[in-house]
Amino acid sequence: MARTLSLRMRIGLAIVLAMLVVLGGRLFHVQGLDPAGHAQEAISNRLHTVELPAARGNILDSQNRLMASSADRYDIVADPRMTGDYTVSDEALGMRRPVTVEETAQELAVILERDYHEVLQALTAEDTHYSVVARSVTPEAYQQVAALRAPGIYAEPVSERTYPAGSVAGSVVGFMGSDGPLEGIELVQNEALTGEPGERIYEVGADGVRIPTATYEEIPAQDGQDVRLTIDQDLQWFAQEAIAAKANEYNAQWGNATVVDLREGNEGKILAMADSETVDPADPGATDELFRRPLALTQSFEPGSTGKAVTFAAALEEGLISGDDPFSVPYRLTVNGETFRNARSHDQYQMTAAGIFARSYNTGTIMIGNKMDEQTRYDYLRRVGYDQPIDIGLGIDGQSYVRPPEEWDRRQPMTTQFGQGYEGTVMHNVQLYQMLANGGVRHPLRIVDATVEPDGTEHPVVAEPEQVFSPDTSEEMLKLMEGVVEYGSAQGAAIEGYRVGGKTGTAEAASRSGGFDGYTVNFVGVAPLDDPQFLVSVTVHRPAGEFGDWDLTDTFQDIMTHTLTSYDVPPSDAESEAYDGFVGERQDYPW
Amino acid sequence: MSVLPMEELRAAGRADGQRAQGRQAQDRPSLEALPKVRRRQRGMLASVLLLLLTALGAVLAVNIHVANSQYQVVQLTNQHRDLVHQNQALAQQVQFLESPQSLSNSAVAVGMVMPATAGTFDLSSAEIVSSAEAASSSEVPSNFVGAPGYSQPETAAADVSQQASGAPSGLLGAGALHTLRQAPAGENGSGGGEESASRPGSALHGGTIPAPDVTD
Known part of the structure; x- marks a missing residue:
C-alpha cells in the first residue's frame, strides 16, 4: 500500500513537474524568445514615433530685423x-x-x-x-x-x-521652391539655416493617449542657425525706391544702387544692394527672371569712365604722375594710327591730371596711361579685381573678363585705359572704389555678417584685407575724385556740409547680336572725404534717350544724404583739397 | 495523510517488535497546539491588512489620477499649440506692418512727408553747422516697392482688435494698432492746416472739432 502510494506520488510528481517544465518552456518561448514577434508587434503598435522638426533659422538684417522666418502651416x-x-x-x-x-x-x-x-x-x-x-x-x-x-x-x-519685408532685398534673401531653397541666402546658407530634426518615441493606449509609465524617449531637435546679413533693411528700401524712380524716369532696362560701409571695422559690408525691380520671395514667379537674382552680380557691362580710376591709381602708384602735373589735352588724339576723341569737342586745354580725371577726357587719360606698358596696366586691372570672379557670399560669381594684352586688338590698348574693351559687374566697380577710399586696402565685399546659433553664439564671417595701393595713392585719388564733384562731370553729387568725391561713367552696352546698342551709365561716390564712411554706386543700364541725357548724381545725392543722416555722420566745414583742374588762374573753360 | 520518511517505513517492515511501536507512532500523528493568537497580534494583523489595503487604494488612486492628468496634458498641449499659432499670427502681422514699405504707406496715410535737411549744432564750439529746412508737403515718398504679400485673412485682423481691447491703450496696445490702421483726424495740429485742407475728405481742417455748419 505504501509502496503503490509512493509510486503514484512519484508518477504524479513527475507529471506535474513535466507539465511545469512544458509550461515554463512555453512561457519562455512566448515571452522570452518571441518567435512570432507578438510582443514586439504589440509594443510597436503602441509605440509612436513623432519627428520633431527643427525650426529653420531666420534671416536677419544688420539690425536684427526679420527678413525671413518660418511659420506653421x-x-x-x-x-x-x-x-x-x-x-x-x-x-x-x-x-x-x-x-x-x-x-x-x-x-x-x-x-x-x-x-x-x-x-x-x-x-x-x-x-x-x-x-x-x-x-x-x-x-x-x-x-x-x-x-x-x-x-x-x-x-x-x-x-x-x-518674408515680412517682401521685396525689400528679395533677391538677396532668395526664395524656396517646393523641394527646397532655390536662390539667394536661402540656398547658399541652407546648411546653417537647416537644423537637425529630433524624435519623440512614446507608447499610446487604444484611446490614443500616451501611457504615462511606459517608454518615453525624446531626442530634441537642433534648430537651425540664424543668418545675419550686412544689409540695412531701411536703407535697402530707400535705395530700392530711389533706383526704381531713376530707372523709371529713363525707362531703363535695369538699374542698381549699392551702398557699402567704409567705416573702420565694417569696411566692405554691403548695406544695400538695390535693383530697380526686385523679386518678392513669397511669389518669385510674378517677377521677370532678370530680377530674381541680384543684378549687381549677374550683369556684366563695360564700366566706362569709372574704369579710368585704375589708370590714374596705377600711374600714381608707379610714381609717374602727381595730381597737379600739367598736360596739354587735345580734343582728338591719334595713337598708333587709331584716333580717340573726347565726348564733346573742345580747344586744346592746359590741364592738370586732376582736371583730366574731373572732366573725364579720354585723350588725357591715354596720355597718362601710355606712360606705362600694356602688361603693367593689365596687371593693375587684375590686381583691383577685374578678370576675376567676385563672390560676396551669395554663391553667385560676378563675372569679369579682360583679354590679356597679347590678344588685344588695335584699339584695346587705349580703350582699356578708359574703362572700355573689358567688362565687370557693379561689384567689381564698387570693390575698386572701396579700396581707393579705404587707404588702398581691399576689404572683400560681403553680405553675410554672421551666423548665430540658437544659444546666441555668433560665428562672424571674416574677410582678409589686402593692401593693393599705397595710402598715398589712396589719398591722391580721393583728391582727384573731389575735383569730379567740385568742378567736373558730377557737380550734382555735392552735398552741403560734406566733402564728396566720385566718378561718372558712360559706356556703350554690347548687344547680343554683336556691336553695341544703348549705354550703361554709372556713378560711384564716397563721402565724407576727410574720413570716408560710405560708398554709394548707382548704375543704370540701357536708359532711353541720347548720350548726355542722363544724370545719376541726384539719385546718388538722395541715397548718400539719407545714409549720412541715418548713420549720424555730422557735417563738417572741412576745406576742399581738390587740385585745380586747369593750369593757371582761369578755371572756367567751356566744356 | 502524512508522509513519513522512507527509511522509517522500511525499518517498520523489517522488525515485528518494532512494528507495534511504529504503528502506534503512525496512528498518533504528532499534534501540536497552535500558538494562541493574542489580542495585540490580532490588532497588528488588522493594521497590516489595513496598510496593505490603503497602499493598494493609494496606488490605484495615483494611477487613475496620472491617467486622467494625461488627458489634461493633451488638452493643455493643444491649447498651447493654439496659443503658439495665435502668437505666430500676431507676430507675423506686426512684422509685416513693420516692414519699411508698410511703414512708409502708413506714414503717407497719416499725411507725413519726406524729411528735409536736419539742422546740426557743434556742441563743442556751440555753433550752428547747418541750418534746418522745412519739409515740403509735396515730398511724398515714392511707392515703387510693393508692400509684402500678407497671407493672413482679414478675419485675423478683426480678431486681434477684439482681443486687444483689454490691453493697455496708447502706443503699447490697442491704440498702436488703431494708429497704424487708421489715420487720426488731423492731429498734426494748426501747423498742418494748409496741408490737411488740401487733402480731400478732411472736414476738420487740422483740428479735432468740426467747424460750425454755415450752410443756411
Whole structure:
C-alpha cells in the first residue's frame, strides 16, 4: 500500500513537474524568445514615433530685423477611401443629420478658398489613399476644417517661409521652391539655416493617449542657425525706391544702387544692394527672371569712365604722375594710327591730371596711361579685381573678363585705359572704389555678417584685407575724385556740409547680336572725404534717350544724404583739397 | 495523510517488535497546539491588512489620477499649440506692418512727408553747422516697392482688435494698432492746416472739432 502510494506520488510528481517544465518552456518561448514577434508587434503598435522638426533659422538684417522666418502651416490631405457620406450631430435639430460628400466639398472649398470641383475631385479620387486638397493653409483654416469632423480628411503640419519685408532685398534673401531653397541666402546658407530634426518615441493606449509609465524617449531637435546679413533693411528700401524712380524716369532696362560701409571695422559690408525691380520671395514667379537674382552680380557691362580710376591709381602708384602735373589735352588724339576723341569737342586745354580725371577726357587719360606698358596696366586691372570672379557670399560669381594684352586688338590698348574693351559687374566697380577710399586696402565685399546659433553664439564671417595701393595713392585719388564733384562731370553729387568725391561713367552696352546698342551709365561716390564712411554706386543700364541725357548724381545725392543722416555722420566745414583742374588762374573753360 | 520518511517505513517492515511501536507512532500523528493568537497580534494583523489595503487604494488612486492628468496634458498641449499659432499670427502681422514699405504707406496715410535737411549744432564750439529746412508737403515718398504679400485673412485682423481691447491703450496696445490702421483726424495740429485742407475728405481742417455748419 505504501509502496503503490509512493509510486503514484512519484508518477504524479513527475507529471506535474513535466507539465511545469512544458509550461515554463512555453512561457519562455512566448515571452522570452518571441518567435512570432507578438510582443514586439504589440509594443510597436503602441509605440509612436513623432519627428520633431527643427525650426529653420531666420534671416536677419544688420539690425536684427526679420527678413525671413518660418511659420506653421498645414497641408490638408484626403484619403478618398475614407471620405464619403457621414452623419453629424446637429444641436439645432437635436439629432444626427446626414452630410453628403458634395456638401463636405462645398464647405471645404469655402474655408480653403479653392475651386469646388477641384476639392470634390480630391475627395473622390479613385485608386489612391492620398490626395492633397490644399497646401500650406493657416492654422485658423485648419481648425475650421477640423471642426467639420469629416472622415478621411487629415492635416499634415508643414513649415512655410514668410518674408515680412517682401521685396525689400528679395533677391538677396532668395526664395524656396517646393523641394527646397532655390536662390539667394536661402540656398547658399541652407546648411546653417537647416537644423537637425529630433524624435519623440512614446507608447499610446487604444484611446490614443500616451501611457504615462511606459517608454518615453525624446531626442530634441537642433534648430537651425540664424543668418545675419550686412544689409540695412531701411536703407535697402530707400535705395530700392530711389533706383526704381531713376530707372523709371529713363525707362531703363535695369538699374542698381549699392551702398557699402567704409567705416573702420565694417569696411566692405554691403548695406544695400538695390535693383530697380526686385523679386518678392513669397511669389518669385510674378517677377521677370532678370530680377530674381541680384543684378549687381549677374550683369556684366563695360564700366566706362569709372574704369579710368585704375589708370590714374596705377600711374600714381608707379610714381609717374602727381595730381597737379600739367598736360596739354587735345580734343582728338591719334595713337598708333587709331584716333580717340573726347565726348564733346573742345580747344586744346592746359590741364592738370586732376582736371583730366574731373572732366573725364579720354585723350588725357591715354596720355597718362601710355606712360606705362600694356602688361603693367593689365596687371593693375587684375590686381583691383577685374578678370576675376567676385563672390560676396551669395554663391553667385560676378563675372569679369579682360583679354590679356597679347590678344588685344588695335584699339584695346587705349580703350582699356578708359574703362572700355573689358567688362565687370557693379561689384567689381564698387570693390575698386572701396579700396581707393579705404587707404588702398581691399576689404572683400560681403553680405553675410554672421551666423548665430540658437544659444546666441555668433560665428562672424571674416574677410582678409589686402593692401593693393599705397595710402598715398589712396589719398591722391580721393583728391582727384573731389575735383569730379567740385568742378567736373558730377557737380550734382555735392552735398552741403560734406566733402564728396566720385566718378561718372558712360559706356556703350554690347548687344547680343554683336556691336553695341544703348549705354550703361554709372556713378560711384564716397563721402565724407576727410574720413570716408560710405560708398554709394548707382548704375543704370540701357536708359532711353541720347548720350548726355542722363544724370545719376541726384539719385546718388538722395541715397548718400539719407545714409549720412541715418548713420549720424555730422557735417563738417572741412576745406576742399581738390587740385585745380586747369593750369593757371582761369578755371572756367567751356566744356 | 502524512508522509513519513522512507527509511522509517522500511525499518517498520523489517522488525515485528518494532512494528507495534511504529504503528502506534503512525496512528498518533504528532499534534501540536497552535500558538494562541493574542489580542495585540490580532490588532497588528488588522493594521497590516489595513496598510496593505490603503497602499493598494493609494496606488490605484495615483494611477487613475496620472491617467486622467494625461488627458489634461493633451488638452493643455493643444491649447498651447493654439496659443503658439495665435502668437505666430500676431507676430507675423506686426512684422509685416513693420516692414519699411508698410511703414512708409502708413506714414503717407497719416499725411507725413519726406524729411528735409536736419539742422546740426557743434556742441563743442556751440555753433550752428547747418541750418534746418522745412519739409515740403509735396515730398511724398515714392511707392515703387510693393508692400509684402500678407497671407493672413482679414478675419485675423478683426480678431486681434477684439482681443486687444483689454490691453493697455496708447502706443503699447490697442491704440498702436488703431494708429497704424487708421489715420487720426488731423492731429498734426494748426501747423498742418494748409496741408490737411488740401487733402480731400478732411472736414476738420487740422483740428479735432468740426467747424460750425454755415450752410443756411
